[in-house]
Structure formats: structure tokens, C-alpha cells
Amino acid sequence: MVFIHFPLTIYGMRREHKTNPANRWPMSMSSLLDIKSSVLRQVQSRQSTRGRTEPEAPTSSPVVPCPESTSPRVAEGNGEFFERMKHILQKQENMHRMAQNEGQDDNGTALPPETVTDICVPEKVTRRELDLLCEEAVYTVMNRVGVPCPQYVTNERELFSYLQKVFAIESEEQNIILHRVQEAKRASYSLKVSVMEGKNLLAKDANGYSDPYCMLGILLGQTPRELEDRKERKFSFRKKKDKTEKRSNVREVLAAKCIQVTEVKPETLNPVWNEHFVFEIDDAFSDLLHLDIWDHDDDVSVAEACKKLNEISGLKGMGRYFKQIAKSVRSNGNAASAVEENVDDFLGCLNIPINEIPVDGCDRWFKLEPRSSASKVQGECHLILKLFTTQRDTCLSKRDSHLAIHEKLLSQIIGYEHSQVQVEPYNWDGTLSRPAQTVLSHHAVQAGLSPLQQAIIRWRCYSSHHRSQRMCYSFLLGLLWVIEEEWDAPSVQGELEASLADSFSLYTDYCLALLRNMRQTFPCSSPTAITRCEFMLRTLGHIHIMQAFKTVCPFRKELHLEISTVIKKTTVEWYEGIISQHKPDEGTLEEELRRLVSVVDAVCADVQRGQNVYNKLFSSSVKVEFFVVSYRQLEKLVAGDVSTAMERVRGMLEQEGSRLTHTMGETLFELYISLKTLQLFREFLPLRDAKMLALTGFHEWFKISIHMWLQIVHEKSCDRIHRAVEVDQLEPVHNLAKHSTSAVDVTTCFNQVQKFWAELSWPDSAGAFIFVTRLTDDICSAAVLYSELIKRKVERSQLGQGNKNLTSQVVPSCKEREI
Template sequence: MASSKSYFDSFSVQESDGNFFENFTALSWRQENKRLRATSEDGNDKIPPSELQFAIKPKFQPLNRKEFELLYIEVLYTIKHKIGTTAGGHQPIIQDLYQYAQESFGVSPEDHARLLAKATEEKPPILILNLTVIEAKGLEAKDADGYSDPYCMVGIIPGRLADQDLSNIVFSDDEEPKPKEKEKKSGLRKFSTSLRKKKDPTVKDLLPAKYIRTTIVQPNTLNPVWNEKFRLDHDDEFSVIDAAKKLNEVQSMKGLGRFFKQIAQSARTRSSGSVDDFLGCLTIPLNDLPSTGKDTWYKLEGRSAKSSIQGEIHLKLSLATREDRGIAEDDNWTDVRQHEDLISLFVQHEIRRFQDVPHKWSGNFPKAAKTILHQHAIQGDVTDVQQAIRWMAYSKKHMEYSFSYELLLKLLTDLDEKWTPDSFSREEEELLAESFTTFIDYCVSLIRRQREVFPFSNRAAFTRLENMLRCLAKIYSTKVFRSICPFEKELHSEIGTAIKKGTLEWYDRNSHTSDHEEDTIQRLIELTNTLNSDLHAGYIYYNKLYEGIVSVKYFIILYRQLEKLLGEEFNQSLKKTMNQLEERSKEARDTKHSPIMGTTLFELYLALQEFCSFKEKLPEGVLQLFNVFCGERSINIGTEEDTDYEVLSVV
């Protein structure tokens, strides 16, 4: 009987309270399901939303028609006068290079023929050798103390002398020339270096500096270190050999290495009566030099097969060209700008192949494009670090097509590794600084719209946000950025401001007003649930990303902003409906029926309770009181029989 009475008593309560507690349970479940749906990860690999729809759109000045044709002529000229061998010995077919250039530029066959004719009319470039004499080791001792005082003399054989056989006669220090069996002509330009012990420092002053270079003397050593750089070319009108003959300083010759040795010897003999001791020589055909250059140790050679020479020399060699176009030899600003424009055109050409998925482009060019870019760099004497500012071309095209942030991160890393304080001219620094600030502004604009562009539920999009933040962090950490952009705001400040503005803009898009009190309450429920979902995502996903990569406490910024906005929203909205709510509450008691409004208010209460629970996730010291209502009136929701049970008190 007791259990039966209890059953009927509970049934009576359910009838008398209008199934309020059943509604409470249903509301709790519904609230939880809303949160789970809003914060669930679908774990898919869908195409991420388009960044270009939400990001700012920087304006870049395109090439005009004249600039476009001049760049194309430069490319054709570069292909026509390709220098050096390709790695592995494989030579690309020149026609393939022309075809790729024509396709990437979108030039018609008629225009291609016309512009190729113009490129052919220009003078061919003069070959230049960039040489670094790094060090030597294991040299022969020439002094009584067991050491030597070595230095190195270097030069280049003019191209027109390739038609002469310079190795058919052998000379020695103290004998007249003797005939030697003719060797096969190489037909190649040659670079040569000769190493010797130096007793008098005036040899380089007695010889034409335009043709012959010498390193400094490293005294008392068999393992000298120089690290001296030289830039060698020739003048067909007045060659090294001719200059030396006019000075009557050539007494013997075996290739160019022996020639330089004898120049030094005769100069020493004439000036001081002493003779330098020969330590070894080396002759390298330039046409065998790879276009990528060479950095290696060479075994020193003797005057003849019978010579006893020991030791090695470490040389770094690379090729370049000099063109007679009215541009100062040390001014490659035009080449650097052209190189950036050329990369941009090739990037655009490759991106077009990916159509709707440019983010999947790896950034790799086909072999033809790589060859053209490499040849343009070495012929224009564009340095490694200047090539590293291809970041500028890629970042600009990224803001047009939105490809991989991982690729941009690699370019930034490469730039940072190669940069030194004297790497760039003032103009280059200005353009590089502009590329940094433009890219930062672009990324900041995306952070403001991250909920649409980088939803956490889209794995690919969320990964893009992660890599974008890494790019920003990399920019601010690089030496070059700190050097050329010293007055830029701190990164955490830029991002913090973007999060605040973005949250405010997102809130405004999700908040709308209503004059009807029931619509107002329902709107507040939906708004609060939306904010709860955003806070949950911010705490679980975005905060870890921002705090770990750019040291920005995303969740704290987010909660403070939403707390303020929601508090203002409640104050403004509920003031308008206080009287109506009191009247409806009184009407409910008079009619002894539980109003729908009571259930709605309780749903709002649950949403607010969840919102306030996020405050517990804030670190100590940042908690704030959250007052959502103002005024002094209380509204008691319940039935006439249960008026003392205060479900929600609004103060």
C-alpha cells in the first residue's frame, strides 16, 4: 500500500505541476544534444572553405604589355645562351625550354617568333667565373723550418684562344722550350690556378689586375686558409696571354697553370732576384663545370708527369655572365625584379592546372621551369639569398590562389637561413618588408573570419589555420624581419586585436532583435547556445593552437569578449519584456496552468548556466563577475500550488 500511495502521489504531482519536471528532463537532454551537435567533429577531409571569399584582397600592379614582352625576350635570351652543364650530365632539349616558356607566358606562335628574333639580335653574354679560393692542405715544405709561405694565383684563358694548341710545347725553369707530341685540342675555355710559396709581396702589383688575381700570403703553414673571392672574365681584344707577352714575362709554359707560375717567377726575378718555389697547379675546363657550380677539393698537379707534387686545394666555382646592356656590372636590381616576375608567371601557370584545389600544389616546378629559373639566376648573377626572396612571388600568388602554407613556411625558413645583414639593397629590403606586412594583414583578416574559414570540424581547414599561424610566428622570429621591420607591432598584439574584432563581428552576425517577448526569449536561448558552442570549440581546439604557436591565450580573450557582449544583450532585451513576463507569471497563477513561457525561461536558464560554467576554465586571476540582468524585480516561475518553489530568480 505504501508503494502504491507513493506512485499515485507522484502521479498527482505530475498532473498538478503541468509535467514541469518531465519538461525539465527533456530540456536538459535537448540542451546537451544541441551542444554535442554544434561541437562535433565530422573528421572529414573535405575541401576547406575558400579563404579568398573572406580575406582582404591586396592590389598588386600587373606587368604592362611592354614589361611582359621584355621579360619574355629576357627568358628567350637566357635559354639561347644557356651556360654550364646540367647535373648528371643530361642536357635538356632547348626546344623544350622554349615550349614551356611559350605555354607559361601564353604567347602565340607569331609573337614567339617575333620576340625570339629580338632576343637573337642582342650581343651574346660574356662568361664570368665566380671563384672562392677556400683553403689547401698537405702542401710541400719549401723552407728550412719545414713550412712554406703559400699563396695562389688565378686566371682564365680567353675564349678565342681555345682554337690555339697551347700544350704542344713544354718549358722548364732553366731550359729552352722542347717540342712535345701534340695533344688533342680541347676547344674549351679554361680556368687555371697556380699555387706557390711567396717571398716577395709585389707580384700582383706588377701584373694587370684585370686579368690575374692573387690571394694573400699565409706564412709558415702547409695548410693555408684563404676564403678569398674572385670574379674572373676576359677581354677578347686584350687577353691575358697577350698582356703577359708584351711585358716579356713568359719564359715557359705548360697549359695555363705553368704559364701563371712562370709569370710569377719572372716577375720575382726581375724585381728582387729571387724566385718563388712552385707548389702545384690546376687547370679546369669551364665547359665541364656544372651550372649549379662546384664546391670540392682538387688534387694539385705538377709541371709534368715526372713532377713530384703533393697537397690539395679547396675551390668553390660558379658561372655567371656579363651583358653589355648599359647596366652597371654590380647592379643586378633589374635581374632580381625580373626573377621575381618570372617566378610569379610560372607559379600562376602551374596553379592553373589544379583548378579548384590549388592548396594541393606542392610548389614544385617541372624540369623545364627549374632550368629556366636556374639559368636566369646564374646569368643575372642573382645570389642564393636573392633567390630566396622568391617568397615575395609565392606569397603574392598565394593571396590570389590560396595554396599551401607549408610551402610558404619552407620559403621563409630558407630565407632566414641564407640572410645576412648585407644581403639586400635598399630597394630589395623595401619590397621584402612590404611583402611581409601585406601577408600579415592578409592572415589577420582571416583570423577575424576564422569560424567560417577554419572551422575546427573540417580537418583540412583546421590544419591550414595551424600552418598559417606557424608562418606568422616564423616571420616575426626571422632576423630579416626584425631588421627591416623594426617598428611593426608585436605578433601577440596583432592577433589579440584580430580575435576581439573577429568575435565582435561574428557576434553581430548572429545577434538580431525582436519586439515580441517570446521571440526575444527564444532568440536569447539560441544566441546563448551558439556562444556556448563557440566557447567549447575555443577551449578544446583553438586555444591550444594559438597558445602553443603564437603564445596568445585565445580562450581568455574569447570568454571576456562574449561575456561582455552577452551581458549587454540581456540587459537591453529583458528590460523590454520584464512587465510582460510578470503579467504572464501572474496569469499562470490565476488560471492554475503552467505557461509555455515558464518552460522557455527554464531553457534559457540552462543555457546561461552552461555559459557561466566556462568561467571555471579560466586561470585564476582572470575571473570576472557575470551580471546578465539589471533591476530589482524578481520573477518566480511555478504553479499556484508550488509558488514557494523558485525555479529562476532574475535580479
């Protein structure tokens, strides 16, 4: 006895009681009608609930086909048809896994270029300009003052050797420049003194407070002997109380070229002045900054006398110095014997050698000193000191501003330093060598550049260099943070404001130009490139929220609008490139459809990359929904091209006597599946953007062809059944085998048909009912065909001669059948 069993399952045709064994029933025509009614009810129920609420985003993305993974075209045959259809369905799953793993490893591949030819790139400096710039750098080295930081180079020869490499000059040429600098005048220096505040001063008034003010000036350089005497006797801005005391030389009597005085702060031991003064320096290596703090007591004090003195300019005004000071230390013309009782009370002093001020300036609290061993003082004074040059004898300094010269010098050094980086030059973080830091710091000091000015120049130079040589974007972002910390709008005027606005605009335009080719510049297959893209976007987004940008670029368009425009444009250009690559408008209609499948698969892959990778970068950095903008653009373009092609297909099929070929049917099925995959991405769109998409209702384009394709499937199923019965040996069934070979093959065939229907997922309820009816009839007729064929084979076989009842048992068992 031979028993043949084969399970039969059709997706979308499951009864609600399928899990109950008691409800399993044998195949009959009335049961098939029940199936159709059940399917129609389920489809209508699903359709009635669609669109009432915004769908939740799926936890995983739709499968992504790949342009290179189209199903293979093998020789025509019974089994090959189902094998090709299986490849079409598996293609989606395989490409989904590939998309998920994409970008996990760089595999050591080189990064694509990031240069843009149509954006302003810094011009190369001429040899003449390089020589003048080298002269400026040499002059800076030979005129450096102040105490260098530990990381600076103090060896002059080492600095000259470094400059020779930076400017690529020969030794003879450098010697000429050195000689020219030695013959030039030395730099003239000035000192900026910011008297910020004092604390814990000595109380001189009966109310327990003082009325402090400061007097400060520059003491001229002293001879070695005078310096030794000064250790025993501190200078102060007042007349000597003892006429018998030996008078010092004229230089000490004059005390200072210019005396400056702060405001009087009444009744406080912790005064806050926050006043700024500038003094000329005769000799930066021997001059001394002297500061006195006094308690204001007289109607006509030393402070007021010095204020009047500072209003007088020229030698005649300086000639009145003695009379003014002498008058200030008397009380309304009293005798000299009464002077000591009425002059302002001394609260402390400071003596700071100019050559002990650090190169980068000094910002600290200084402990007040007594003027003699008998003086009683206490407290501290907060000063900010900074040296700078007022006159430089170089060709560039006579022609260009200090800002422009420092920017040129920094740009030249940046280019050289970057060329020395051997490992990952694209990721250079802008770190400069010790000689470079030394030269630039001294030049910034001598040029009198503020921290904000230096920060702006650094940003301008590095962002400009970035347009020709790739750098670390996180470093550029750090430069913007420094500008933001130091920002002071009133101090940024004229040349500096224009240059900052220009740098912001150029950087923005350059980044937008990179985004126009982002699929090649920042491919998802390279994690390094994606990281660079993220920091580039963060830098770009940070610029446009900075107060500095809003101040200097008030009329620039909003960034998210500019980026959205770029995404639309680059998406169209990318799609046009795919079209030109595959050329779907060439060849026969069938060849055109095959190429369209490749185009749609490429679009699906690009959409998935946009949703998985790019959208996160753009959304978090610049508040732009990359996926929404890109998907709507691509979906519209694909719909236009496919609908045009399907119009031609429909026109061909509606002709009398036309018939769908097997290969054309497979291609149309594959195109339908690819379009369905592309449409599934609408689940990631906001509800307002998911409405009225171009691909809505695209299934109607395939209605005629799907009917014909189902006929092909039925024919291939019948052919396969004939072949399965032919090769079946009808061997006796053992305990370990429940099915004959033909039953297994037929069951596999029906399962594949069921998968085809599930993948179609026809959204129209009326159309779905028609297709279910068609599939039901086809499956039933195929099952009957198999029964008849196997019955005849058994009857003809020797095994069936003595088994008259066998034909009644050939009907498939329904114990394992689910419909």
C-alpha cells in the same frame, strides 16, 4: 490487497547517511525541516570555500547548446510540460556530444574561400610586359652555359615550347621573338672565384712547413691543336727556365688577361684564405681557369709583382707585364743561371674548363695537379665557382634590375604551374616542372643572384601568389627557413631590403585579414581548414621571430597585440551578425526572450569551439590565448543584452496582478540554463581573468521569475498526478511488478522536478534555502495529494470494498526513498 510504492529523490537534498538502510525514515514534517537545515549547512560550507584557491581546469568542457536545437513548442498539456523541460535539459548533453565530434570528417565539402578584397593583390601583367618577359626567357635559354643538373631539360625546342605555354603566345609571335634574340649580342660572362682554403700541401721549408699563396687567372680559349699540346705541358705563372725551350704563341706568353693573387699564409700546410675574385670570360665554351699555389721564398716574389700589376689599369700597365714577371723570378738582379734556386717553390696547380662548371655553381675540393711529369705535389684546394652575366642585350635588362626581372619571371611561371594542378590546388606545395626549373636556374645564374637573393625572391613571389590563389602554408614556412639559413644582413640593402620588408608586411596584413573572418574561412567543421589555419599561424609567428624581419621591419607592432586586437574585433562582428540574424529586439517580450535563448546557445557553441580548437592553434603558434580574449568579449556582450531584457521581465512581473505564463516560464528557465552553461566556461580562465565577469550574479535577474516558475511546476505536477490516478487501473500487483502505473508516473514526475532543481544550481545560500523550503513543501503537498486521490479511487473501486485497512497502507513506502 494493492500496495503502492514510489521512490522520491530530490537532488541537493541527500542526507549524509543515505547509504545506511537503518537510517532510512518515513516522510514527516519534522524530517523535512531537518532536510532544510542540512541543505543550508552544505550550501554555506560550499560558499565559504569558494574563491580561496584557483579552481583546477575541468577535464571536460561544459555542454554546448546549439542555436538550432531549441526545445520544441508542442501543444499545452500535463505531460507535454515535463517533456519540454526534459528536452531543455537534454539539449545541453546532445550539443556537447556534437561539439566533441565536430571537425572529425570533412564529408567531402569544399573549403570556404580565403581571398580578401581589401589587401593588395598582384596586378595582372600587360601583353607588352609579357612579350618583353618572354624575350628575356628566350635570351636566357639561348645563352645558357655550364653543365646542367640531371633534372634540367637540355633540349632547346622543349624549352621554347614550354615558354610558349607560359606566356600564352602564338607560334608566329614566338618566332619574331626568337629572331630578335638571335640578332642581339650574346651575353657577356664573368666568373666569381672564391679561394677558400688548402690542405695537406707539400712542405718546402726546412721547418717542415710552407708559406703558400695562390695565383689565378683565366687562360684564353685555345685552338684544338693548342689544347692537344696543353695535355702534355701544363701552364704555370712563371718564366721558362730553359732559354732553348720553344716559346709558345703570344696568347700563352700573356697567360691571362688579369692575374689575381691571395695573401701569403706563413708556416702552414693547411692555409685558409677565404678570398674572392671576379674574372671576365671571353668565351665560356673554351676559356680555362688556371690556379697555381706557390711557396713564398723571395723578398720580391711573383705574388708581389702581380699585386703591383693589378694596381695598374689599361694597356700601358699590361705592357709592363713582362718586366715585372721577369724581375720577380730573379733574386735581387742575379744572373739567369741562378734564377731556379731563388724563385718561389711550386706547390701545385689546377686547370678547370669554364664549360665544365655546373649551372648552379661549384663548391668542392680539387686535387692539386703537377705542371709536368717531373713535378712532385700533393694536397687539395677548396674553391667556390659561380658564373654570371655582366651584360645582356634585352629590353628588360636595359630597364630593370636583375632582381626585378627574375621576380617577374618567377611570378609568371608560378601562375602557369599552379593553373596546371588538377588535384587539391589549394594544397599546392609550389613544386615546379623540369622546364620551369631549367629556365629559372639558368636565369638566376646569368643574373648572378646569390642563394639569399634567390630565397628572398622565391618568398616574395609565392607569398604574393598566395594572396590570390590558395597554397600549402607549410611550403611557405619552408621558404622562410631557407631565408633564415642564408641570412646575411649586410648583403641585403636597398631594393632587396625594401622588397623583403614589403613582403613581410603584406603577408602579415593578409593573414590578419583572414583571421577577421576566421569562423567562416577556417570553420571547425573542416579538419583541412583547421590544419591550414595552424600552418598559417605558424608561418605568421615564424616571420615575427626571424632576424630578417627584425632587421627590415624594426617598427612593426608586436604580433600578439595585433592578433588580440583582431580577435576582439572579429568576435564583436560575429556577435553582431548573430544578433542581426535572430533579431531578439523584435516582437513581444516572450518572443524576444526565445530569440535571446538562440543567441546565447550560439555563443556557447562558439565559445566551446574556441576553447576546444582555436585556442590550441593560437596558443602554440603565436602565443595568444584565443579563448580568454574571445570569451571575455562574448560574455560581456551577452550579459548586456540579457540584463536589458530581464529588466523588462522584472518590471512586468512586479506589476500588480501579473502572472507568469507557462510558456514564458519555460523560456526563462531555458535562458537561465543557457546562461549557466556559458558561465561555466569561466573555469578555463586564469584566476585573474575569472574575477569581475559581467555574468557574475546573473541569477539575481531571475529571482522573481524562478519563484513563479516553481509555482507553475507545482501546478503541472498536481495536474499530472490527477491524470496518473485517473488512468490507473489498480490491478493486483504480481511478483514481477512492484509499482502501480500511477506510482511510476508520479515518481517520474518527482524525479524530473529533482533534475530541474539540480540544473538550477542556485549559487546564493539564502536563496537556495528558500527554494529548498518551497520545493520541500511542494513535493510534500503533491505526495499528500496523490495519497488522497488514490485513497478515494480505491475506496470507490469494487476492489476496495472488502478491504477497510487499505487506506492506512496507501502512504508511500520509504524503503526505496532517498531524500
